[in-house]
Amino acid sequence: xxxxxxxxxxxxxxxxxxxxxxxxxxxxxxxxxxxxxxxxxxxxxxxxxxxxxxxxxxxxxxxxxxxxxxxxxxxxxxxxxxxxxxxxxxxxxxxxxxxxxxxxxxxxxxxxxxxxxxxxxxxxxxxxxxxxxxxxxxxxxxxxxxxxxxxxxxxxxxxxxxxxxxxxxxxxxxxxxxxxxxxxxxxxxxxxxxxxxxxxxxxxxxxxxxxxxxxxxxxxxxxxxxxxxxxxxxxx
Amino acid sequence: xxxxxxxxxxxxxxxxxxxxxxxxxxxxxxxxxxxxxxxxxxxxxxxxxxxxxxxxxxxxxxxxxxxxxxxxxxxxxxxxxxxxxxxxxxxxxxxxxxxxxxxxxxxxxxxxxxxxxxxxxxxxxxxxxxxxxxxxxxxxxxxxxxxxxxxxxxxxxxxxxxxxxxxxxxxxxxxxxxxxxxxxxxxxxxxxxxxxxxxxxxxxxxxxxxxxxxxxxxxxxxxxxxxxxxxxxxxxxxxxxxxxxxxxxxxxxxxxxxxxxxxxxxxxxxxxxxxxxxxxxxxxxxxxxxxxxxxxxxxxxxxxxxxxxxxxxxx
Numbered sequence: 437x438x439x440x441x442x443x444x445x446x447x448x449x450x451x452x453x454x455x456x457x458x459x460x461x462x463x464x465x466x467x468x469x470x471x472x473x474x475x476x477x478x479x480x481x482x483x484x485x486x487x488x489x490x491x492x493x494x495x496x497x498x499x500x501x502x503x504x505x506x507x508x509x510x511x512x513x514x515x516x517x518x519x520x521x522x523x524x525x526x527x528x529x530x531x532x533x534x535x536x537x538x539x540x541x542x543x544x545x546x547x548x549x550x551x552x553x554x555x556x557x558x559x560x561x562x563x564x565x566x567x568x569x570x571x572x573x574x575x576x577x578x579x580x581x582x583x584x585x586x587x588x589x590x591x592x593x594x595x596x597x598x599x600x601x602x603x604x605x606x607x608x609x610x611x612x613x614x615x616x617x618x619x620x621x622x623x624x625x626x627x628x629x630x631x632x633x634x635x636x637x638x639x640x641x642x643x644x645x646x647x648x649x650x651x652x653x654x655x656x657x658x659x660x661x662x663x664x665x666x667x668x669x670x671x672x
Numbered sequence: 673x674x675x676x677x678x679x680x681x682x683x684x685x686x687x688x689x690x691x692x693x694x695x696x697x698x699x700x701x702x703x704x705x706x707x708x709x710x711x712x713x714x715x716x717x718x719x720x721x722x723x724x725x726x727x728x729x730x731x732x733x734x735x736x737x738x739x740x741x742x743x744x745x746x747x748x749x750x751x752x753x754x755x756x757x758x759x760x761x762x763x764x765x766x767x768x769x770x771x772x773x774x775x776x777x778x779x780x781x782x783x784x785x786x787x788x789x790x791x792x793x794x795x796x797x798x799x800x801x802x803x804x805x806x807x808x809x810x811x812x813x814x815x816x817x818x819x820x821x822x823x824x825x826x827x828x829x830x831x832x833x834x835x836x837x838x839x840x841x842x843x844x845x846x847x848x849x850x851x852x853x854x855x856x857x858x859x860x861x862x863x864x865x866x867x868x869x870x871x872x873x874x875x876x877x878x879x880x881x882x883x884x885x886x887x888x889x890x891x892x893x894x895x896x897x898x899x900x901x902x903x904x905x906x907x908x909x910x911x912x913x914x915x916x917x918x919x920x921x922x923x924x925x926x927x928x929x930x931x932x933x934x935x936x937x938x939x940x941x942x943x944x945x946x947x948x949x950x951x952x953x954x955x956x957x958x959x960x961x962x963x964x965x966x967x968x969x970x971x972x973x974x975x976x977x978x979x980x981x982x983x984x985x986x987x
Contacts, residue, residue: 576730
């Protein structure tokens with residue numbers, strides 16, 4: 437039990453500089469809740485006072501940022517100077533559970549989503565950009581062959597390898613942002629995140645076309661919508 | 673002393689296929705991290721949906737294709753052998769599956785811990801490979817786990833020395849003493865990361881040459897070399913470029929007494945691939961071969977026959 441508590445205290449010290457400072461200043465009180473032998477207590481106190489511990493904290497944060505930045509690079513870029521405060525708040529709100537990419541990305545997205553639109557994060561299109569990057573990531577990570585094996589062509593089901601994402605700004609602008617291209621401007625609509633091929637592609641659609649897709653997802657596509665969807669291979 | 677034939681290769685990353693396309697014969701083997709080829713949904717019971725482990729096809733399939741042309745070795749990051757908890761048998765079975773699918777000649781892991789016992793905190797991972805205290809009870813526990821891992825995997829199992837940015841406090845053993853103790857007590861070999869050793873020596877003001885001299889050379893099957901960077905005044909194992917000269921000097925010092933050495937692997941992070949360039953990567957492999965030649969060792973691919981390679985490594 438002692439080694440398990442020692443490891444947990446060490447990990448907590450790596451993740452939380454405030455806890456590290458508490459141990460450095462008042463080790464007796466800061467470590468009171470853990471079952472540690474005298475040597476483990478002495479070690480943790482020495483580590484808390486060792487400047488090398490700051491390196492561990494920076495590396496820990498880099499490890500936590502890596503999956504988020506890999507999956508949501510343009511969202512991170514669009515957050516600009518707000519990214520740092522958002523990440524700090526996220527890390528403080530949630531201790532790490534694991535570094536599996538999908539779960540860490542999903543946790544961060546769940547943290548970020550309700551905050552978009554607040555005054556400091558009221559960036560036009562950011563919500564759609566997040567949704568598109570999440571859809572791209574989901575399609576890349578999903579077991580493509582297994583999904584396709586369960587589907588038969590010729591049905592009325594919306595293609596399981598395509599996601600229809602609504603946008604509150606011109607979708608071309610979001611696509612340009614995902615691709616790192618200059619911004620375009622136009623009317624709101626939607627984006628098809630298309631994972632049918634070997635790579636995931638983005639396609640801007642109008643509000644009406646988006647409505648066709650969303651109706652098909654619900655299994656309620658009208659005959660005209662089905663014709664439009666079928667012509668583009670979006671039904672299975 | 674018997675002069676081994678040593679394979680010179682790369683730790684796979686998304687930049688490596690560009691190196692392979694340009695100079696396929698320059699890379700004798702690939703070291704693969706199976707953990708990045710899959711998603712681990714966690715060992716929780718009664719989880720709805722598909723099983724615990726899922727292949728990430730977009731990543732796994734290209735690597736499976738490479739396995740047809742390049743001998744591969746495994747380098748896991750998910751075992752947390754230093755955690756005082758039962759071994760994750762489902763994880764080991766999954767790794768054995770990758771060993772079969774990729775034809776991995778051997779499998780290595782890090783001498784560290786990152787999984788935590790659940791308890792007062794919701795967290796159950798440290799988010800960082802944390803260093804272990806080099807104490808005798810820890811050594812005994814890891815030797816027991818390593819023997820069990822070896823038996824579960826079915827191929828030679830190697831343990832890799834780690835990095836610490838804080839000075840040890842009252843450890844029973846120094847790092848070479850701990851590594852030697854492991855190979856005495858368990859049927860495992862060493863993956864000696866010379867850059868990690870250089871990082872520790874630099875930051876903790878240790879004598880790197882004395883450390884390599886103290887390590888049991890007969891146990892070393894694979895060597896890692898890499899480059900690092902400076903952070904907050906510390907030298908880090910960032911895999912951020914070319915191998916620094918002191919690391920090559922350590923290799924030169926060691927090579928004459930490594931009879932079981934089978935591979936030297938250069939590690940770099942894909943984010944520095946363009947800066948390092950394909951020529952820069954190839955230059956590291958050339959230098960490793962030059963050092964092997966200087967020491968009178970052969971360089972060449974791992975045996976196509978896995979059985980033969982395993983027998984050779986096991987010797």
